[in-house]
Amino acid sequence: PHQQTRIACHRAAAKMALQGTLNARSTFAAAPLSRCHARRCSTRTIAVCAGSSYKIAVLPGDGIGPEITKVALKAMEAAGKKEGVSFTFEEAPVGGAAIDATGVPLPDETLALCKSSDAVLLAAIGGYKWDTLPAEQRPERGLLALRSGLNAFANLRPAYVLPQLAAASTLKPEVVSGVDIMIVRELVGGIYFGQPRGFGKDEHGNRTGFNTMVYSEPEVERIARVAFESAQKRGGRLCSVDKSNVLEVSQLWREVVTRIGKEYPDVELSHMYVDNAAMQIIRNPKSFDTIVTGNIFGDILSDAASMLTGSLGMLPSASMSSDGPGVFEPVHGSAPDIAGQDVANPMAMVLSAAMLCRYGLKLPQVADRLEASVTHVLDQGYRTGDIMSDGAKQIGCSAVGDVIEEYLHGL
Numbered sequence: 001p002h003q004q005t006r007i008a009c010h011r012a013a014a015k016m017a018l019q020g021t022l023n024a025r026s027t028f029a030a031a032p033l034s035r036c037h038a039r040r041c042s043t044r045t046i047a048v049c050a051g052s053s054y055k056i057a058v059l060p061g062d063g064i065g066p067e068i069t070k071v072a073l074k075a076m077e078a079a080g081k082k083e084g085v086s087f088t089f090e091e092a093p094v095g096g097a098a099i100d101a102t103g104v105p106l107p108d109e110t111l112a113l114c115k116s117s118d119a120v121l122l123a124a125i126g127g128y129k130w131d132t133l134p135a136e137q138r139p140e141r142g143l144l145a146l147r148s149g150l151n152a153f154a155n156l157r158p159a160y161v162l163p164q165l166a167a168a169s170t171l172k173p174e175v176v177s178g179v180d181i182m183i184v185r186e187l188v189g190g191i192y193f194g195q196p197r198g199f200g201k202d203e204h205g206n207r208t209g210f211n212t213m214v215y216s217e218p219e220v221e222r223i224a225r226v227a228f229e230s231a232q233k234r235g236g237r238l239c240s241v242d243k244s245n246v247l248e249v250s251q252l253w254r255e256v257v258t259r260i261g262k263e264y265p266d267v268e269l270s271h272m273y274v275d276n277a278a279m280q281i282i283r284n285p286k287s288f289d290t291i292v293t294g295n296i297f298g299d300i301l302s303d304a305a306s307m308l309t310g311s312l313g314m315l316p317s318a319s320m321s322s323d324g325p326g327v328f329e330p331v332h333g334s335a336p337d338i339a340g341q342d343v344a345n346p347m348a349m350v351l352s353a354a355m356l357c358r359y360g361l362k363l364p365q366v367a368d369r370l371e372a373s374v375t376h377v378l379d380q381g382y383r384t385g386d387i388m389s390d391g392a393k394q395i396g397c398s399a400v401g402d403v404i405e406e407y408l409h410g411l
Contacts, residue, residue, distance in 0.1 A: 053086045054361055057117035057325070059110070059146075062096040062139060063334025064344035064397075065123030071346035071401035072121065072353045078408035079357075079369035090117070094146065095125030095139035095334075105142025111149045119360035120150070120327045121353060124334035148188050152319035152327050153219075154226045155185040155298065156359075159285075159305035159315060164378040168310030168387045171282070176308050179285045182234060183305060184227040185298025187319055189219045190249075192295050213249050215294065220256040222322070227292030228264040235289035237268045241277045241297055253294065274301070281305050306331050311386040313345030316352035318359050328356040342396040345384035347374045350404060373404040 056076075060069040076087055092110040093101045101107075105125075114120045126139045135141075146152075160180040161169065169176045194212030202208050224240075231238040240257045242250035254271055261269040272280070274297045280287060281301060285308050293301060306315050312332035319327040330348035338344055350370055358367035377400055383392040384400060395403075 052084075053088055054118045055088045055090065055116070056356070057110075057114045057120045058089045058091045059094040059114075059120065059122040060091060060097070061094055061123045061125045061334065062127045063124050063336040063339040065125075065334055067340070067342065067397050068330070068344055068346035068349040069121070069123045071397060071404065072123075072349040074401060075350050075370055075373060075404050075408060076353050076357070076366075078405055079366045079373070080363075082369060082408070083363065083365050085363060085366060094122070095142045096127050096130045098142060099130060099133070099137070099139060105137065105139050106145040106149070111146065114146065114150060114327075115324060117325050119325045119356045120146075121356055122146075122327055122329040123349060124330070124332065126334045127336040127339075129336070144192060146327065147319055148193065150319075150321050150324050150327060151188065152321045152324075153186060153188045154223055154320045155183075155187040155302075155317060156230070156320065156355075157183045157185060157298075157302040157306075157315070157317045157331060159183065159302070159308055161309050162314070162375075162378065164375075165310050165314065165387055167389055169308055170310070171308065176285065179308050180234075181281075181285065181288045181305055181308075182230055182290045183298060183302045184223065184230055184290065184292045185302060186215075186219065186223040186292075186294050187298075188295075189215050190295030213247065213294075213296070215249055215253060217252070217256055220253050221260055224257045224260040224292060225263075226320075227290060228260065228267050231267045231290040232264065236266060237270070237289035239270045239272050239277070239288060239291050241272050241274050241291055241293035241301065243274050243297075244271075245273060250294075257292065277301060278304060281308070302331070311345065313348050313384065313386045314351070315348050316355050318352075318355045320359065326356070326360045328352045328360060342398050343385055344397045345386050346397050346400055347377065347384075350374055369408060373407045376407045377403050 058069060058073065060066040073089055080087055090113055092113050093107065094110055095105055098105050098107055098110065125143050130139050158181070161176045161178065166173045166177045191211050191213035194214040197211045200208050200210065227238055240254065242253045244250040244254045261267065278301060281304050285305070291301065306312050309315060315331040317329055317331050330352050332348055335344060351374055354367040354370035357363040357370065380403065381392050382395050382400065382403060383389065384396065385394060388394050
């Protein structure tokens with residue numbers, strides 16, 4: 001019955017805009033799960049009841065994906081049990097694993113599973129093994145198709161520096177301490193999806209490659225509203241990043257964002273060229289609160305911002321849809337060079353599971369427990385190799401999982 005209720009709610013809320021609760025570090029006072037009640041999530045309404053069970057599509061993917069997924073699923077089960085919530089996990093191949101199994105990076109069955117689930121937990125995609133395949137057959141095409149197929153247009157990528165890891169950054173502690181940035185990236189438009197694209201020849205017979213960077217007004221409007229609503233929940237400042245001094249598509253972007261900004265008088269809007277933004281993220285990262293930008297600029301800037309924290313291994317992300325389940329995944333890649341060695345950092349995967357619970361399922365109490373478990377690992381002085389520092393104790397992926405699980409069971 002609960003599953004039927006959720007599916008009906010998905011359909012009823014299909015045209016709702018993403019709203020509120022977009023601060024990746026905020027905590028919520030949740031109503032006790034002693035009775036059934038409705039919660040409105042960013043994309044749809046979900047019935048939350050004591051003893052509720054949620055269907056999660058699990059896509060371990062490639063490289064270190066399977067090993068960090070194991071840690072995250074055990075953590076979700078333990079945290080959920082404490083709150084009277086259970087999860088049904090259904091795994092499916094994507095990326096290189098799907099190519100090996102089915103010949104395509106995103107099988108129809110995988111996409112169908114994701115669409116029928118309450119949320120999607122994705123680990124990592126790609127690896128050297130598939131680098132020689134034609135571009136349209138590579139693992140990364142599966143990720144793009146998944147985002148497009150779920151209409152997951154809004155990518156939320158927080159970059160915040162935990163006090164325990166300020167020394168792990170390659171920048172000075174006084175530069176990164178206190179950094180808390182939310183990058184809102186448009187995810188299903190721009191140059192990664194624009195047509196025409198391909199290869200050709202110029203008038204001299206030389207081979208050429210070309211892509212099209214295009215945005216429509218509605219595409220910019222919807223991502224702008226997500227960003228303004230995020231800024232409202234944070235520091236009240238939004239910086240829109242473009243390249244409007246050169247690109248017509250950015251000129252349209254700036255015009256639309258400025259217009260939408262008039263609907264949010266409580267948010268201070270500024271504009272910045274992408275090259276300057278890249279410099280300022282390194283030079284003065286604390287000057288940013290919320291950033292909104294297009295697909296390719298967001299791809300680059302969010303990776304740059306992630307290194308303020310010292311490691312990609314600590315950062316989660318959420319890709320939200322207006323009419324279906326969101327995709328939650330760590331920022332880091334598949335790291336095929338360390339796959340299977342039990343040295344990967346699973347903490348970003350656990351934090352992605354926390355974002356899934358907070359934003360995808362509206363289970364803030366479960367999310368709080370998952371986030372607290374990661375903080376516990378750091379407070380105990382445990383580190384994986386990517387964030388190792390003097391005086392810390394280096395442990396591997398499964399050992400981190402053991403510490404997390406022990407903490408969650410003991411709460």
